[in-house]
Amino acid sequence: DTEVTQTPKHLVMGMTNKKSLKCEQHMGHRAMYWYKQKAKKPPELMFVYSYEKLSINESVPSRFSPECPNSSLLNLHLHALQPEDSALYLCASRPMGQGNTEAFFGQGTRLTVV
Amino acid sequence: DQQVKQNSPSLSVQEGRISILNCDYTNSMFDYFLWYKKYPAEGPTFLISISSIKDKNEDGRFTVFLNKSAKHLSLHIVPSQPGDSAVYFCAAIRTYGQNFVFGPGTRLSVLP
Numbered sequence: 134d135t136e137v138t139q140t141p142k143h144l145v146m147g148m149t150n151k152k153s154l155k156c157e158q159h160m161g162h163r164a165m166y167w168y169k170q171k172a173k174k175p176p177e178l179m180f181v182y183s184y185e186k187l188s189i190n191e192s193v194p195s196r197f198s199p200e201c202p203n204s205s206l207l208n209l210h211l212h213a214l215q216p217e218d219s220a221l222y223l224c225a226s227r228p229m230g231q232g233n234t235e236a237f238f239g240q241g242t243r244l245t246v247v
Numbered sequence: 248d249q250q251v252k253q254n255s256p257s258l259s260v261q262e263g264r265i266s267i268l269n270c271d272y273t274n275s276m277f278d279y280f281l282w283y284k285k286y287p288a289e290g291p292t293f294l295i296s297i298s299s300i301k302d303k304n305e306d307g308r309f310t311v312f313l314n315k316s317a318k319h320l321s322l323h324i325v326p327s328q329p330g331d332s333a334v335y336f337c338a339a340i341r342t343y344g345q346n347f348v349f350g351p352g353t354r355l356s357v358l359p
């Protein structure tokens with residue numbers, strides 16, 4: 134299994150809603166990432182978890198709350214988002230302790246905030 | 248301040264010819280470089296990588312060249328196929344780092 138699975142694929146939410154994005158991988162990767170990608174822009178790092186602990190938070194607003202319940206799952210809890218938060222949210226995973234390796238990306242969740 | 252640059256937003260190439268995509272970086276601490284391919288509304292797919300101890304890495308139709316002194320890398324696709332039409336992102340990372348820094352991407356169109 135070499136997949137990173139993200140659900141849902143599409144999400145439309147109001148500014149007062151609370152929703153969660155989910156990401157799952159069964160490759161035994163111990164680093165997991167959330168990236169945000171706006172149209173015609175490169176992916177921008179939001180959070181990194183290493184061994185289920187938050188290791189990087191790129192000054193992301195608190196309306197985005199990550200959670201890593203175990204080594205296979207990564208969630209992104211969303212609350213009180215703004216229309217400018219509409220974007221493609223990408224999850225990625227990567228092995229650790231093996232030197233330089235690539236990150237494997239999921240298909241993304243297309244989020245629209247109305 | 249962009250640490251990874253791809254100065255060509257788009258590139259059109261005839262099927263069967265060579266596609267050359269370029270990438271420049273400014274941070275000399277980067278020592279591992281990757282190319283990802285991305286279709287619309289999908290996640291990036293890893294293509295090929297190169298470590299700073301090498302100057303060339305080849306995988307089938309894809310070859311990446313690294314010129315460390317110029318802080319420049321390029322991706323060659325030979326021969327180009329219509330299915331190669333996508334956005335190509337260059338990315339860089341430091342050994343033992345965790346943050347992949349992406350360039351702005353180059354949209355490649357391979358014309359039949």
